[in-house]
Amino acid sequence: MKHLITTTLLSLIAAHASAQQERPLAIRNARILTLAGEPIESGTVLIQDGRIKAVGAKVKIPAGAEVVDADGGTVMPGLVSAWSQAGLSGTRRTAPADQFHGRFRVRSTRQSSPVSKAGSKVSDSLYARQDVFGELLAAGVTTLAIAPMGLGFPGQAARVALDKETADGFVLDDDTYLVIGCAPNSSVKKAIKSALDAGKKALDDRNKPKEEPKQPDKSESAKKPTDSKPSDESGDKPKKGDEPKPEPKPGDEPKPEPKPEPKPKPEPGEKPKPNGKPASDDKKPADKKPEKKKDPNAEAIADLLEGKRSAMLVVSTSQELAHYVEAIDDYEFAVTLVAPNDNAFGGSLWLEPEAVSEVGARILIEPELRTPHYTRVLHDPGAELRKAGIEVGYLVGDTRFEVRDLFYKLMELVRHGADADTVLRGVTSIPAAMLGVEKDVGTVEKGKRANLLLFSGDPLAPTSRLVTVFYDGQPVGKEAAR
Amino acid sequence: MITKYVLPILLSFGSHLVAQDEPDSKPTSQPTDTAEDRPSETKDDDAADAEEDRFTVIRGADVYTGTGSMLRRASILIKNDKIEAVGHDLDVPDGATEIDATGKAVSPGFVSVGSSGFGAPGTFRLEEVADGLNPWDPSIKLGLAAGITSFGMMANEGRDVPRGKSAVLKLAPGDLEGMLCATDTILSMRMPLDRQQWRKLRELVDQAREHLDAVAKFEEEQKSSAGKSEDKKSNDGKDSAKGGKKKDDPKPPKPPRGTEEILDLLAGKKLLWIDLGNASRGWFMGGPTNSDNEKVRQGLEVAELLGRGVVFNRPITGWVYADRIARTGSMAILEPRSRVEPDEGNPDITGSNLASAAILADAGVPVAVMSPTSNLTLMGLYGQDVNTLHVDAAYAVRGGLDNRKGLRTITLDAAKMLGVDARIGSIEPSKDADLLILTGDPLHYASLVDTAIVNGKVVYERQKETFYSHISR
Numbered sequence: 001m002k003h004l005i006t007t008t009l010l011s012l013i014a015a016h017a018s019a020q021q022e023r024p025l026a027i028r029n030a031r032i033l034t035l036a037g038e039p040i041e042s043g044t045v046l047i048q049d050g051r052i053k054a055v056g057a058k059v060k061i062p063a064g065a066e067v068v069d070a071d072g073g074t075v076m077p078g079l080v081s082a083w084s085q086a087g088l089s090g091t092r093r094t095a096p097a098d099q100f101h102g103r104f105r106v107r108s109t110r111q112s113s114p115v116s117k118a119g120s121k122v123s124d125s126l127y128a129r130q131d132v133f134g135e136l137l138a139a140g141v142t143t144l145a146i147a148p149m150g151l152g153f154p155g156q157a158a159r160v161a162l163d164k165e166t167a168d169g170f171v172l173d174d175d176t177y178l179v180i181g182c183a184p185n186s187s188v189k190k191a192i193k194s195a196l197d198a199g200k201k202a203l204d205d206r207n208k209p210k211e212e213p214k215q216p217d218k219s220e221s222a223k224k225p226t227d228s229k230p231s232d233e234s235g236d237k238p239k240k241g242d243e244p245k246p247e248p249k250p251g252d253e254p255k256p257e258p259k260p261e262p263k264p265k266p267e268p269g270e271k272p273k274p275n276g277k278p279a280s281d282d283k284k285p286a287d288k289k290p291e292k293k294k295d296p297n298a299e300a301i302a303d304l305l306e307g308k309r310s311a312m313l314v315v316s317t318s319q320e321l322a323h324y325v326e327a328i329d330d331y332e333f334a335v336t337l338v339a340p341n342d343n344a345f346g347g348s349l350w351l352e353p354e355a356v357s358e359v360g361a362r363i364l365i366e367p368e369l370r371t372p373h374y375t376r377v378l379h380d381p382g383a384e385l386r387k388a389g390i391e392v393g394y395l396v397g398d399t400r401f402e403v404r405d406l407f408y409k410l411m412e413l414v415r416h417g418a419d420a421d422t423v424l425r426g427v428t429s430i431p432a433a434m435l436g437v438e439k440d441v442g443t444v445e446k447g448k449r450a451n452l453l454l455f456s457g458d459p460l461a462p463t464s465r466l467v468t469v470f471y472d473g474q475p476v477g478k479e480a481a482r
Numbered sequence: 483m484i485t486k487y488v489l490p491i492l493l494s495f496g497s498h499l500v501a502q503d504e505p506d507s508k509p510t511s512q513p514t515d516t517a518e519d520r521p522s523e524t525k526d527d528d529a530a531d532a533e534e535d536r537f538t539v540i541r542g543a544d545v546y547t548g549t550g551s552m553l554r555r556a557s558i559l560i561k562n563d564k565i566e567a568v569g570h571d572l573d574v575p576d577g578a579t580e581i582d583a584t585g586k587a588v589s590p591g592f593v594s595v596g597s598s599g600f601g602a603p604g605t606f607r608l609e610e611v612a613d614g615l616n617p618w619d620p621s622i623k624l625g626l627a628a629g630i631t632s633f634g635m636m637a638n639e640g641r642d643v644p645r646g647k648s649a650v651l652k653l654a655p656g657d658l659e660g661m662l663c664a665t666d667t668i669l670s671m672r673m674p675l676d677r678q679q680w681r682k683l684r685e686l687v688d689q690a691r692e693h694l695d696a697v698a699k700f701e702e703e704q705k706s707s708a709g710k711s712e713d714k715k716s717n718d719g720k721d722s723a724k725g726g727k728k729k730d731d732p733k734p735p736k737p738p739r740g741t742e743e744i745l746d747l748l749a750g751k752k753l754l755w756i757d758l759g760n761a762s763r764g765w766f767m768g769g770p771t772n773s774d775n776e777k778v779r780q781g782l783e784v785a786e787l788l789g790r791g792v793v794f795n796r797p798i799t800g801w802v803y804a805d806r807i808a809r810t811g812s813m814a815i816l817e818p819r820s821r822v823e824p825d826e827g828n829p830d831i832t833g834s835n836l837a838s839a840a841i842l843a844d845a846g847v848p849v850a851v852m853s854p855t856s857n858l859t860l861m862g863l864y865g866q867d868v869n870t871l872h873v874d875a876a877y878a879v880r881g882g883l884d885n886r887k888g889l890r891t892i893t894l895d896a897a898k899m900l901g902v903d904a905r906i907g908s909i910e911p912s913k914d915a916d917l918l919i920l921t922g923d924p925l926h927y928a929s930l931v932d933t934a935i936v937n938g939k940v941v942y943e944r945q946k947e948t949f950y951s952h953i954s955r
Contacts, residue, residue, distance in 0.1 A: 376620060376621070376624060377948050377949060378869075378949065401821075404821070408819070408873070411873065411927050412869075412870065414927070414928060415870070415927055415928050415930070416950075416953065417950075417952060417953040460927065461876070461926075461927060462819075462873045462874075462876040462877045462879075462880055462927060463876050463877075463879050463880040463925075464880070465880065
């Protein structure tokens with residue numbers, strides 16, 4: 001079955017790749033949830049060269065355009081998954097021994113030992129040829145950011161293309177945001193604090209008038225990536241496609257700062273060990289003085305402190321949040337919160353919206369109704385957070401099963417009184433803004449990438465089917481009918 | 483219940499009857515029947531004198547009867563705990579309580595075919611389910627808010643032979659008597675069986691058939707030697723064997739040990755649920771990994787062996803055998819929301835099918851729908867699952883099931899799986915008055931229960947409970 005899907009995908013892509021340039025595509029007779037204003041009851045989306053060329057009730061379809069009749073169905077933007085572990089542990093083809101882990105979602109941040117490798121990139125440990133990406137795309141996910149797991153600073157997330165079978169062009173963006181994991185645990189808090197201190201020091205160095213001559217190596221983790229980031233997002237073809245360049249090896253020099261680099265992290269397959277040998281081997285002779293080499297971990301955090309880089313803070317409870325606030329001391333930088341495991345015993349974040357808004361103005365939560373402890377009354381956590389002015393996005397899920405359930409869960413939220421448009425923005429435009437790609441994806445508007453979902457009816461109604469997923473204007477596949 | 487009335491009446495009716503009919507026995511012979519009916523009627527009349535009949539009328543709603551039809555802007559007349567009439571021009575007695583449901587929808591209360599909680603005893607031993615009920619369990623109101631008015635529960639399920647205790651309970655807050663709808667309507671066993679278990683089952687069925695033959699023969703003999711003791715008819719064989727009070731009569735044959743359940747099944751007194759082991763793996767675990775073709779086939783063999791339809795509990799590949807399931811007169815409980823991937827080697831006949839409900843219904847198989855997890859514990863993430871039974875039914879509609887049959891899967895046909903479709907599951911005269919007044923189409927996801935009525939009494943009002951009162955709809 002999976003092979004079937006992949007081969008169909010492949011042939012579809014191949015078939016359309018050649019035609020992509022010339023022929024416009026029009027989806028007509030559709031209810032369009034633009035999520036950038038009122039829905040268009042019956043309209044047309046015109047697509048050319050992978051972008052939305054026009055959208056509205058009275059769009060003229062040019063002669064020669066390929067026409068898709070939506071038959072009264074609904075068009076909405078593709079799903080944006082802003083924090084995902086898809087493909088991280090489930091490398092079924094490469095590591096058969098790992099396949100059982102791949103079946104379950106790994107979302108525990110309960111590892112006891114923190115890491116401090118803010119400069120490392122999850123893209124270096126990603127493998128493009130995994131079924132999960134095609135499956136997620138077929139289920140409706142068109143933007144996917146993969147975040148490393150761990151406590152402290154486990155590294156940088158990457159945004160990937162979903163229709164690639166090879167590494168070529170797979171990584172769209174390898175420094176999407178920094179991940180911070182916090183737990184009520186003194187070693188974690190110390191690690192966060194000392195990493196921030198190191199970042200501050202690097203920032204101070206950076207601001208000193210005498211600027212060290214730049215290292216000739218193209219270390220991605222310094223300032224450079226932040227400059228190139230916007231162009232990456234707007235450009236269709238990312239430049240930094242060829243993925244695993246093994247150079248951003250943090251911690252190759254034993255720095256004076258007390259930076260814990262603990263080995264005991266027990267995931268051999270997941271991330272490259274920060275102190276890899278080859279990097280230090282080939283760089284040492286080039287350097288005259290070890291002090292001159294910049295620590296990519298500290299540089300990444302310096303960027304964060306300078307506001308050049310965004311971060312996602314993984315805290316599931318208000319307990320963890322409180323310890324994070326204490327750990328960062330008086331450093332100030334904005335983060336987006338991610339709360340993947342609401343836990344009433346550790347304190348539900350949505351019950352403490354003030355505490356949340358002091359740390360960040362945006363949060364990603366599970367799209368689920370919850371009961372506060374000791375009651376049986378269901379509440380909508382998103383609604384409570386929105387009341388406090390916090391922007392709420394929803395976690396989309398790491399497998400096609402979870403993505404299918406997503407619509408069911410969103411339906412429950414709407415049934416419970418939430419506004420359908422608001423809830424759908426929580427899986428499209430709001431996470432797009434969290435990734436900084438809101439100019440490109442997240443709504444059905446002119447100029448945006450034509451990542452669209454066509455449903456047979458109301459996307460939230462259980463009676464509707466996802467008919468077609470359009471990725472950069474191309475129909476990429478259908479959800480399995482059964 | 484009946485026994486409370488019957489016993490004293492019978493006592494007053496002469497000793498020969500008392501000796502014959504122990505309180506438990508079902509009245510099947512003619513004299514007992516009338517004897518029981520007449521006095522209990524007078525008893526009812528007495529009660530009616532004391533307290534007037536309660537009449538309630540619901541007006542102006544679109545009435546989804548649960549049988550598949552819908553009456554626009556119709557009225558429903560309820561007398562005490564039963565539905566008296568449904569239609570457009572009803573004779574409503576003076577003093578009836580009026581409920582205006584203009585612009586709303588009325589549906590039969592939803593039937594959850596397998597749940598626990600809702601005031602049912604927490605223990606898994608169901609011997610005395612009636613004595614363990616909690617009519618004030620707070621989850622009852624929650625269930626009503628979700629539209630559930632009755633549910634089936636099972637305990638001591640059978641493994642390789644039909645076995646088990648069961649009860650159908652109603653969500654009647656505060657009404658201990660009203661909560662008990664039926665007991666012991668279902669037996670269950672689990673597939674697959676190994677060869678030895680099959681041999682044992684076949685032996686039991688053979689023994690049961692032999693016993694039935696023996697009973698028939700015995701009754702024949704009794705009839706031929708009739709005349710001397712007319713009133714001492716042994717009706718069932720089983721009952722009189724238990725009674726054992728006769729001194730001089732030849733005893734009817736005793737059922738062989740272990741065949742009691744089989745006899746109930748052969749007589750159609752109980753339904754047999756075929757558990758395929760799928761329900762134990764929740765959808766959040768990715769659902770069952772194996773296809774259950776072999777188990778379904780074995781279940782069909784059981785149905786053929788008994789000559790009676792069985793109930794397939796959540797088959798994955800039931801759709802593959804739709805015709806055969808229909809031919810055996812069997813039924814199916816489905817979980818349209820959960821999906822199971824087909825085996826890569828054999829995709830045509832494995833894996834779940836969204837169209838299962840439609841395929842089975844087209845073949846003539848009654849289909850009930852259940853949520854993937856059936857309990858309303860509310861402790862974890864998935865505790866809200868049974869909250870939206872109507873959405874699960876809508877999933878079946880998405881798979882191609884006729885829209886009108888969609889509602890049946892959680893009302894009348896669900897009641898059928900529990901053997902109580904004569905009492906609940908549809909809005910028809912003489913049925914129990916268990917119904918919902920909803921804000922819209924019963925199968926639309928955003929529809930909410932405004933009022934729930936169980937046994938003719940209003941037991942839930944949205945505006946008065948915390949669950950959904952904040953939503954204006």
